[in-house]
Amino acid sequence: MQKPINYAQIAPEGFKAMRGLEACVRSSGLDHGLLELVKTRVSQLNGCAFCVDMHTKDARAEGETEQRLYALAAWREAPFYSAQERAALAWAEALASLAHGGLPGALRDEALRSFSEKELVDLTFAIIAINGWNRLAIPFHPLPVGSYQVGQFG
Numbered sequence: 001m002q003k004p005i006n007y008a009q010i011a012p013e014g015f016k017a018m019r020g021l022e023a024c025v026r027s028s029g030l031d032h033g034l035l036e037l038v039k040t041r042v043s044q045l046n047g048c049a050f051c052v053d054m055h056t057k058d059a060r061a062e063g064e065t066e067q068r069l070y071a072l073a074a075w076r077e078a079p080f081y082s083a084q085e086r087a088a089l090a091w092a093e094a095l096a097s098l099a100h101g102g103l104p105g106a107l108r109d110e111a112l113r114s115f116s117e118k119e120l121v122d123l124t125f126a127i128i129a130i131n132g133w134n135r136l137a138i139p140f141h142p143l144p145v146g147s148y149q150v151g152q153f154g
Contacts, residue, residue, distance in 0.1 A: 018136070021036040021129045028122035033062045037085060037122070038092045039130045041072055048134040050141075054148040055130075063149040076131045086112035088123060095127045 008015040025035065026073055038135035045050035056069050071078040075089050091111045094103050136142070 001140060004142050006142060007136055007140050010140075017076045018129070018132055021125060021132070024026060025122065025126045025129050028119075030119060030122050030126065031058055033059065033064055035126055036062055036064060036086060037068075037072065037081075038088050038126060040069065041075070041089055042092050042096045042127060043134055044073055045093065046131065046138070048135040049139050049145040050137045050143060050148065051130065051134055053145055057150050058149060062151070086113040087111045091120070091123060092127050095124065 026032075036055050040052060040055040042073060043055055060066070065144060068078075068080055071080070072089075074079050075086065081089070087110055090107060094107055108120075111123075115123060
């Protein structure tokens with residue numbers, strides 16, 4: 001494994017901006033359990049082991065079940081996610097990679113059946129944030145995978 005690069009120390013202004021976005025997401029009013037599911041799923045898709053470890057630990061601390069976390073990669077086939085969670089996960093998967101030519105309007109319509117416009121914008125900021133954190137953690141390896149402790153980053 002390559003030597004870690006401390007991006008927070010090297011580029012504190014960028015790190016401060018990312019922390020600001022994260023604070024905005026945390027104070028948005030969206031359910032923290034829902035946010036942890038979304039963060040975990042996006043981190044799975046992006047292949048960020050550190051973030052998967054962190055968000056599954058945080059989800060468990062919020063009361064999430066192991067069964068739902070184990071099945072998250074196959075959420076469409078599992079019966080124990082709510083309609084709102086399914087809408088959030090579908091939205092998150094679509095936004096995690098826009099390489100396929102954008103989003104179908106039907107997906108936005110479906111998401112708006114479970115979320116207000118404000119909630120959907122806040123959810124989108126949450127997805128933008130976790131994509132950003134994944135893109136920092138993967139190339140720079142700031143901490144060893146598995147070392148995260150619940151609440152470590154406030």
